[in-house]
Amino acid sequence: MKISYSIHKVPNLQSENNEETHQARINSSGTIKTEELCTLISARSSISAADVKATLDSLNFCFNYYLAQGYNIELDDLGIFSLGLKSRKEQGETAGNLLSVKVNGIHFRPSVKLKEQIRGFQLTHKSRKTENQYTQEERLKRILKNVEKYGYTTRTACQELNKVTRYIANTDLHHLITTRTLKAVGSTCNRVYIKAEVLSAEAIKTEP
Numbered sequence: 655m656k657i658s659y660s661i662h663k664v665p666n667l668q669s670e671n672n673e674e675t676h677q678a679r680i681n682s683s684g685t686i687k688t689e690e691l692c693t694l695i696s697a698r699s700s701i702s703a704a705d706v707k708a709t710l711d712s713l714n715f716c717f718n719y720y721l722a723q724g725y726n727i728e729l730d731d732l733g734i735f736s737l738g739l740k741s742r743k744e745q746g747e748t749a750g751n752l753l754s755v756k757v758n759g760i761h762f763r764p765s766v767k768l769k770e771q772i773r774g775f776q777l778t779h780k781s782r783k784t785e786n787q788y789t790q791e792e793r794l795k796r797i798l799k800n801v802e803k804y805g806y807t808t809r810t811a812c813q814e815l816n817k818v819t820r821y822i823a824n825t826d827l828h829h830l831i832t833t834r835t836l837k838a839v840g841s842t843c844n845r846v847y848i849k850a851e852v853l854s855a856e857a858i859k860t861e862p
Contacts, residue, residue, distance in 0.1 A: 657777050659681060659777055730765070736760070798830070801847070806839075831847075
C-alpha cells in the first residue's frame, strides 16, 4: 500500500511580494483510535484487547510519572521522549535577565530503526480538491452545516471539509466570527468554534 500526497499552494513567508510557493503534504487516511490499536495488537499476539488497553493505560501513567521527574523515556524500536520548554524574558524595569519558563510539550526523537522503516514507505501523488473548487460562500455554508451536525468545528476540520490550506480555513472562520455567526471558545491549541447564539444562550442561563 502506498501513501498518497498532494501539492498545496502556501504563502511564501520569505517573499516580500506575497508570492506563493508549493508544499507537498500527506493525504491523511484518518486517525486510528486506541480501541482499533488494541484490537490489532491483540490479533497478532496472545493477549486480549482489554489487556492491551490496560497496558497502554499503565504506559501513560509511567510517562506522567517519569517525565514529571525530568527523565527521558526510551522505547527500544520507537524512540526517545523528552520534555520541551518554552521561555521568554520577563517584562518590566525590575525584571532584569529573569526568564519565564514553562513546559511546552513533548519532544520525540525516533530511533534509527524507525527512521529506516519510514524511509522505505512508498509514495504516490494524488490530486485533491483545491480552494478554487469551492467559492467562499460555498465554503462558509459547508462549515455552518458541519457545525449544525456536530455542534462545533475546528480549524483542522474546516481544512479537511473544504480541502483548503490552513490560511484559507482561518480566513473563513475569521469571517464567520466577524459577522457574529460563530464564536471561538478555548485556548489557541484547543480552540473550537460554535454558533454564536448557542454561546449567548448559555451565558443567559448562568446569569444570577
